[in-house]
Amino acid sequence: MTAPLDQSKVTAPLKHVRKPLAHDSAEMHVTGTAPYIDDLTEAVGTLHVVPGWERSAVRGKISSIDLTDVSASDGVVAVLTSEDIPGTNDCSSGFGDDPVLANGEILFYGQVVFAVVAETRDQARKAALKAKIEVAPIPPILTQEDAEAAETMVLPDYQFRRGSPETGMTAAEEVLSGSFRIGGQEHFYLEGQIAMAVPQEAGGMLVHTSTQHPTEVQHTVAKVLGVPDALVTAEVRRMGGGFGGKESQANQWASLAVLAAHATGRACKVRLDRDDDMIMTGKRHDFRVDWTIGHDGTGKIRAVDMEFLARCGYSVDLSLGVNDRTLFHADSSYFYPDAAIRSRRLKTDTCSNTAFRGFGGPQGMLAAERMIDAIAIKTGRDPLDIRKLNFYDGERNLTPYGMPVEEYAVMHDLIAQLEENSDYWSRRDDVRDFNAVNAVLKKGLALTPVKFGISFTLKHLNQAGALVHLYTDGSVHLNHGGTEMGQGLYQKVAQVVAEEFGVTLDKVRITATNTSKVPNTGPTAASSGTDLNAMAAKLAAQEIKGRLISFLCEQHQCGPEAIHFGDNKVIIGDQSYALAEVAKQAHMARIQMSHAGFYATPGITWDRESVTGRPFFYFAFGGACAEVTIDTMTGEMTVDRVDILHDVGHSLNPAIDLGQIEGGFVQGMGWLTTEELVWDEKGRLRTHAPSTYKIPTASDIPEEFNVSLYNGNGNPQDTVYRSKAVGEPPVMLANAVFCAINDAVASIAPGQIPNLDAPATPEAIMKAVRDVRSRKVFA
Incomplete structure (x- = not known):
């Protein structure tokens, strides 16, 4: 049965991709009907x-x-x-x-x-x-210092080195150094x-x-x-x-x-x-970071020397990749002319630390921001000025591991927009005025960038498969190697497949990840779940669609340009057919309507042994501006306002992406402010329940919380619909909160760099406050 052609269908805009659609399980989540493993019917005798x-x-x-x-x-x-x-x-x-x-x-x-x-x-x-x-x-060997003394390692040391940091330090007008600790984090799924x-x-x-x-x-x-x-x-x-x-x-x-x-x-x-x-079970790796940085009189970095001492636990687990990624992100968004960035992977008699959202990147990035803040304090300049002065740009765009930062202009534009939209400079004046008249409460303000590399740094993991079936009733069966943990991966992939076939989402059946359907899958990690699996599913759908087009071209004696898919229909010239009808005809003609799609990220050339190549397909960028208030008599802290602008390319689903940004930020804020892991002198974890371990709650969310997606030209790389990954980068937006706390403490004694460890718990804040007060120079 045919119908007259509606010409608007031929040039119709995207129907599903780039739409703020609900998570596929959202209704089941809120009604408690989404079955998890403990909800599955147990066999008799389980x-x-x-x-x-x-x-x-x-x-x-x-x-x-x-x-x-x-x-x-x-x-x-x-x-x-x-x-x-x-x-x-x-x-x-x-x-x-x-x-x-x-x-x-x-x-x-x-x-x-x-x-x-x-x-x-x-x-x-x-x-x-x-x-x-x-x-x-x-x-037991419990701390980094214990492991250093005993020389216990789970893996050999590793480093990135560029130029001559020794010469650079000698040539620098001023050299700063310090050491601080970055705590681990419990996943608390x-x-x-x-x-x-x-x-x-x-x-x-x-x-x-x-x-x-x-x-x-x-x-x-x-x-x-x-x-x-x-x-x-x-x-x-x-x-x-x-x-x-x-x-x-x-x-x-x-x-x-x-x-x-x-x-x-x-x-x-x-x-x-x-x-x-x-x-x-393992946690986020905790670190001791020893750093030295040389800079000129304006605050421009001349050379850096950084050493990351990681407590890896009793076994390797994923410590190789985690610690490598710490080094990859120890530059944050800043150009280091000469650099030595080293990692020590220490073996301790504690649970084996493992992957955690950001996979080592947050620790490296926080260390970089710590150095930037130190330069600002010592030069008397605003930290944002020091950050922008040291950003990658057209002439200085090579990372310490040799990969160029091609999209530096995106980072500059994004931070400039956030600087304006957050009213940074006016609020800086307000913070300065507030601190001048308040002896107990102190405010801090910080605007920090995010530049996060997207890809697994183990090359073979950058691949994915998907299995797609088109049935004769026009419905689609979708399976791929990615896993759904609430982040909306299944929904995004379904949107892509629906877009390719021109069907409504109710026609796409999302099925459980199963190793008998898609073999040899990689982990859903490194923020690559959508990039890999959606592209594999897209290629599978395109292959099936291509077979249908070839069949229809032969049947209707037309070229492929005359055939269009949309609204569960196939438009051929001036006629419209239900997709189900076309699928039945193709089946009768013995056309295969199933395909196993496969995608491997192109251009990944990283060689770990020689420290050469391109480890990332692209970078995701973001920025956060945070304002906090600390109580210098109790160490209590509140986050007053947060403004976020984040780059997700052309978003596949803005609603899901905004949720990921908000959730990632809050999880990062918890890591840097409240989530403290404590082992006693015997190596027993004492913070092993909600009663002793504090994740952020609804009351910890900033009273004013503004989150926006960066409106740019999309991903210059050939990703699925020019989108960018969103899973891990938002965690590092929370660096703004830690830096704002540091800014508040530093206001007590101008020129003195606070000894503030992460997480910045009330105890850590009080310790830093007492320390800067002891070093305060009175005019």
């Missing part, structure tokens, strides 16, 4: 697995283990130790140093020694407490670590896993069982948050579920409670 550990032991050799009472406890079906692992006792991401279950020694407080499998979770938890484990203690394993026929295993990296879970589980990868299927429809904490850390819990299912032949589920989750 067992529950609880990890067992020795609560009195921090580090030491295991002398004896008596699990008799555990096995005899009510409801216990099995108790597993490292001896029950049929394959390899390792759940690492690649270095072979992460045992699933402790074998002969306890490497950190909270390490899992055994696993209890019982009929109910409560029975398993009660039984796990009955273990008798004797440990010969070994003095709403859905804790969880996995459910269901045995399949012929030794197969289906694993429902809350992970950002289903393929790694598949590979790890197969390795632990000693079976081929093809016997294991990992699936994840959604996570209740990830933030990097489920990139590699999910491996262990999936392995425990699978080991229990293998041993019992029944479905088995692991769900960590919050305390165990926080104690047993």
